[in-house]
Amino acid sequence: MAAPLAGSQQAFAREFYLTAPPETMPKLKARLMANENPYGISPKAREALVKAVDLSNRYAWMEFGELANRIGEQEGVARKHILFSPGSSDILMAAAAYYTQNGDPSKPRTILTCRPTYDDLLERSEAFGAKIEAVPLTPQYEYDLDAMKARIGPNTKMVYIVNPNNPTGTIVNPQKLEAFVREVAPKVPVFLDEAYIDFLAPAERPNTGKLVAEGLNVIVARTFSKIHAFAGLRLGYGLAQPDTLKALRQYTNNNFGVSITTLMAGIAAYEDREWQTYCRTENAKVRDYTTKALKGMGYEVIPSFANFLLFPIRMKPKTFENQMWANGIGIQTREFGGQPWCRVSIGTQAEMEAFLAEFKKVVG
Ligand code: PMP
DSSP states (O other), X not given: OOOOOTTSHHHHHHHHHHHSOGGGOOOOSEEOSSOOOTTOSOHHHHHHHHHHGGGTTSOSHHHHHHHHHHHHHHHTOOGGGEEEESSTHHHHHHHHHHHHHXXXXXXXXXXXXXXXXXXXXHHHHHHTTOEEEEEEOOTTSOOOHHHHHHHOOTTEEEEEEESSOTTTOOOOOHHHHHHHHHHHTTTSOEEEEOTXXXXXXXXXXXXXXXXXXXXXXXXXXXXXXXXXXXXXXOOEEEEOOXXXXXXXXXXXXXXXXXXXXXXXXXXXXXXXXXXXXXXXXHHHHHHHHHHHHHHHTTOOOOOOSSSEEEEEOSSOHHHHHHHHHHTTEEOEEEEETTEEEEXXXXXXXXXXXXXXXXXXXXXX
């Protein structure tokens, strides 16, 4: 029943980690394939993590309220609108399960989105028997909200929007997105995957907390993996209506999936604005540097608002990818619009210099 996972990040990870014998795992100079934060967790989060080791015998639930209060204050929502999870993937998976499984299973179910985008939720939905209806991105590689609106029908169970989008790094205009949600959410739930939202300037960010507070049927997925560098610690959360969260909770590992060490570090990381600003500023600086360098080599880079870049390459994607990995640079390749693309995460300045040096060697 499960649909094949060809071409996706999941397939990539699975193919790589399951099929590569451990002795052939490359020693990478730069890990630029998973949009991780190269600067590490905030020093304050590290301190909290070390202290919390002594609480390792405890479940985390006593501490959820504290982080929920701080997020609630920041987003303008009550605690009942927040559900924690081990990374935002868990919220994505729960939504895929719920919106494809609840109600009458004999009725056709469609998840509406734009592609290329982040495929995890879509592939899981497909595996549960739903159909994916994907509208192409605009010529500027942005989500095409007008075209999506026109495709909403009686079988549409959920609309999925990734903003900023992965793999393009593009955003949708915040006012346009808010208007879209206000129009669509009364009919169909809108899922907003905001994994990369913290890299945006305030004027570029939609006020999704406000949409939740207004009572709209919107599910916002956030992660600590990116700006807070918690990819290995695993912390994320969903913002939605309490009845939606109650339904999603049936499909998650509930709050037991988050460890107390992660949560205590999460509270410190969320408070450490200085570290977040540092990561955001460095990312933008190094992203500009890398964009300019690639453009200088004649590559058309899609202007990115996130911590990665996407640009078209002129080699067979697998050959290019294998050569880059063999040279110690982990990147990803994609194919869409009839051509191959390289997606490279923004590492440190030194990592990007190493990437550019190997890139020049590989492309000749
Ligand atoms: N959404 C998007 C768009 C992503 O790119 C990712 C991971 N790269 C995730 C969700 C899931 O991340 P996590 O589970 O670490 O929060």
